[in-house]
Amino acid sequence: MNAYLFTNARIIDPSQNMDFTGDLLVKDGIIAAVGEPLDLPNDAGVIDLEGKWLVPGLLDMHVHLREPGEEYKETIESGTTAAVAGGFTAVACMPNTQPVNDSAGITRFILEKAQISARARVYPIAAITLGQKGEQLTEFGDLLNAGAIAFSDDGLPVKNAAVMRQALEYAQNFDTLIISHSEELDLSRGGVMNEGRVSTILGLKGIPAATEEIAVFRDVALAELTGGRLHIAHVSTKGSVEIVRRAKSRGVRVTAETAPHYFSLTEEAVFGYNTFAKMSPPLRTEEDRLAVIEGLKDGAIDAIATDHAPHSVLEKECEFQMAANGIIGLETAIPLSLNLVRDGYITASQMIRCMSISPSKILSVPEGSLKNGNSADICIIDPEAIFTLTRESLHSLSYNSPFLGKVLQGKAILTLIDGRPVFDPTGILRVPEVK
Template sequence: MQPPADRPTLYVNARLICPASGRDEIGSLLVDDGVIAEVGAKVAPSARAETIDCRSHVLAPGLVDLGAFVGEPGAEHRETIEAASRAAAAGGVTTIVARPDTTPPVDAPEIVDYLMRRARDTASVRFHPMAALTKGLAGNEMTEIGLLLEAGAVAFTDGPRSIASARVMRRAMAYGRDFGALICHHAEDAELSSGGAMNEGEFASRLGLPGRPTAAEAIVIERDVRLAALTGARYHASLVTCAESLDVVRRAKAAGSTVTCGASVAHLTLNENDVGEYRTFFKLAPPLRHEDDRRALVQALADGLIDVVCSAHDPQDVETKRRPFAEADDGAIGLETMLPAALRLVHSGDVTLHRLLAAMSTRPAEMLGLPGGALKAGAPADLVLFDLEAPWVLDAATLKSKSKNTPYDEARLQGRVLRTVVAGRPVYPYG
């Protein structure tokens, strides 16, 4: 990542939105030495500072994307840290939190150190690795949580793999609790969902495709929240996709467990019908669900039950997507489209802009213990400036990711990133 900007920058005439404080006003923000020096309706002009007129566009904390797949090491043909960071910057994401399911997986301190060094050399945004929860992502033996935390890991997960053994999961949670570590889990019973290509239901039957039931997700989350209550661990269900899972999380939170959950932008804005005529760019894991489940997710986000909205960025190359639907690999890219796609929920009146930005910046930063996620003096100057109303049509060929497997190709979107700032230095548009 680049060093802070040398010259102060004063952003004037901005709609300042800070989910952490509830701020929503027209005002100014002064950046000096990589941090926010002043913010509010009355910030004195500075002769030293470069002045940028925001023209009443939204200036908010930069987004923190929890759980993106970045191909290094081992899958650089799908994505690199450099390409992912450029895509992130174009989407207003100032912090990438990367999954550990690389080759080799991030299950040892030296691999965490390697990734941190690679990020320092090639990333234009902040980059933090998550470490594997079990060695080799095999679900059998725990990793050295303490050593991995010391090396720089910010959370623990087996990525897209679900840990089948309740005994292993309990031990991992108990050790994670002792270190204050966040345990993230992809909740899906592998046996129940085995061979499934999309959401189980009438639409899958009409297409002649095997289904993956919502019960496969809810059952594992039910087990996990009980283990979290038993151990006192900090547990995060990485992706909830159905009403059944939301009911489990709601009960766990009401009982006082330290349980959180996330949802992807795709599951909040798309449903199983978007698969249409076997469109493989809509083949995700977990799969897109019924419209009733999507609406339940949106309501849960509006109510604050869903803590985090993420991109679920999962690049795939052309060869793995240009196959019959049942044989195509799961996954879609999402770093660059995360904010504009999510703004559909704001324009529809289903979710407030404050609530959305809280789930995309403030809350994930809090959960991971990262600085940022707020517009306040002394906070890192990680910012996104965006036009809330700008209409545009997405052309996948222009996306910065190495892979182009987006479900939003040719979609009409409203809201576009104008400027992304990390440590006071603009990283988008590119100089």
């Protein structure tokens, strides 16, 4: 038997409404007991966490692993190495790879590759339409059988409302989820940042908030029409938060996520034509940022997902108009989310809920809880740790982050999957492991 006891931890598990200082026992890769304080089995190692947070392994429901096809930006191995370094034990990867994950063969390839090289659990999200062309639905049944867990054309919206309607109807046969990248393409075309004061000053073509809101409204209306289960990806505007909030109060089956950059930055980050502040949807205004935080606070927004989007120097260190959209996020999600807790906007429990049990329920996967008998997928966070984000400190193959060079506070110091350390830079588990 391999057993160890974490003592003196702040245990936060929103799935069981737990937030207390106590102990957790891991036995043979399983969570064997949670309480305060626990008796120590004879042969168990003891790790005193001195008040550090012990939370369920985090789940990021929106990442781009870039494999197959763009392995120079990220691979399943490097992306999941970044994930565990950021406290995530599971990631759901978007289908806009090359080729697109629109067939069972590609889904199986991703899972087989993950089996060999992934450091975290990998859940593939398959495309809604073949080639993400927005025309013909993929074979949902085959893709689910191959291991896909939800459907999205992320990176692009499903432009044709009739096709989106069909997807939401078809999805109900399998009780599966449709994830909407909400963007009205005719309105956003040519735009490279939020439309407003800063785009005017910089002389850049803007993307109005309405671009997103029209699409969110359309997809919510289609979910209401069909009864299908809809999830809105990367909510960035005040209007979108309000549309989702109202839809929920009417009983529409809709959930939503936002990304840490939308509650941490505004369009002002683009000043200096900073391509590391270019993403889709774009960074918005202070009013939008505060509305997104309000959404996290009152539950209009269910999850925090990073939209981790690695790009190489080629795609980012160029003219602003030409630069690719997206930033990496796996290794900054904890400190940026902790800022909201420190500033008193949300509680620690709300933060962890948005990064564990909430996305896990949306995706219908087993992660996100410290219940007895569950796999010991655990993240230990030092909320006080202060560090400077540097290229060298990142585990991702890419470094396109607007937080590069910034001093951040709070990070994962130990990540476990099935009770085994997958990220343990200071050797916290080394002692009890060799018994």
